[in-house]
Amino acid sequence: MTNEFTSFDREMIMQRVQMAMSEKRFLHVLGVEKTAIELAKRFGGHIEQAALAGLTHDYAKERPDEEFELVIYRDGYDLNLLKYGNAIWHGLIGADFVERELKITDQAVLQAVRLHTTGAAQMTLLDKILYVADYIEPGRDFPGVEEARKLAEVDLDAAVAFETKHTLAHLLENEQLIYPKTLETYNQWVVKPKQFKA
Numbered sequence: 001m002t003n004e005f006t007s008f009d010r011e012m013i014m015q016r017v018q019m020a021m022s023e024k025r026f027l028h029v030l031g032v033e034k035t036a037i038e039l040a041k042r043f044g045g046h047i048e049q050a051a052l053a054g055l056t057h058d059y060a061k062e063r064p065d066e067e068f069e070l071v072i073y074r075d076g077y078d079l080n081l082l083k084y085g086n087a088i089w090h091g092l093i094g095a096d097f098v099e100r101e102l103k104i105t106d107q108a109v110l111q112a113v114r115l116h117t118t119g120a121a122q123m124t125l126l127d128k129i130l131y132v133a134d135y136i137e138p139g140r141d142f143p144g145v146e147e148a149r150k151l152a153e154v155d156l157d158a159a160v161a162f163e164t165k166h167t168l169a170h171l172l173e174n175e176q177l178i179y180p181k182t183l184e185t186y187n188q189w190v191v192k193p194k195q196f197k198a
């Protein structure tokens with residue numbers, strides 16, 4: 001699955017992505033692509049897959065809610081998903097748009113796009129690369145981003161943990177709905193293994 005990657009037409013994909021979003025978001029996407037390539041080089045990931053995941057991850061971010069709702073009904077998604085908004089839909093369901101419209105067939109890339117906002121208990125190297133690149137790309141500016149960047153220099157798993165913890169804290173702080181997968185990510189990557197007494 002992962003090894004079936006064939007090179008992609010970057011110009012064509014880039015144009016389609018650019019047409020689907022604001023200039024500001026497109027600059028974010030290019031920042032994520034660049035950062036994902038750097039992380040792939042640093043941690044031994046597949047560079048083209050990282051680039052393609054970065055380039056396509058927010059492809060569906062500016063679609064109207066109605067389009068996502070239609071797909072949730074039509075394609076048999078769990079109807080609980082209707083409670084969640086664009087923040088969850090644009091990755092989880094956005095990957096379907098990437099597959100259908102941009103003709104991306106690499107399942108590893110599609111999975112990374114699907115998981116990029118929530119993470120997951122089980123994440124591949126590519127999943128982690130996209131998840132972290134989206135958080136630390138050069139255009140990001142929020143308290144803690146420098147610490148996240150420093151962690152990502154040396155330890156990708158530590159960067160995943162940092163991002164997950166801070167994302168969850170932000171959701172709690174703002175009393176926002178928490179998608180269960182985000183909790184699974186937290187339980188797996190942030191919670192320290194329990195110390196059992198002998």
Ligand SMILES: [Fe+2]
Binds near residue numbers: 061090116117134
């Ligand atoms: Fe996103």
Ligand SMILES: [Fe+2]
Binds near residue numbers: 028032057058134
């Ligand atoms: Fe993004």
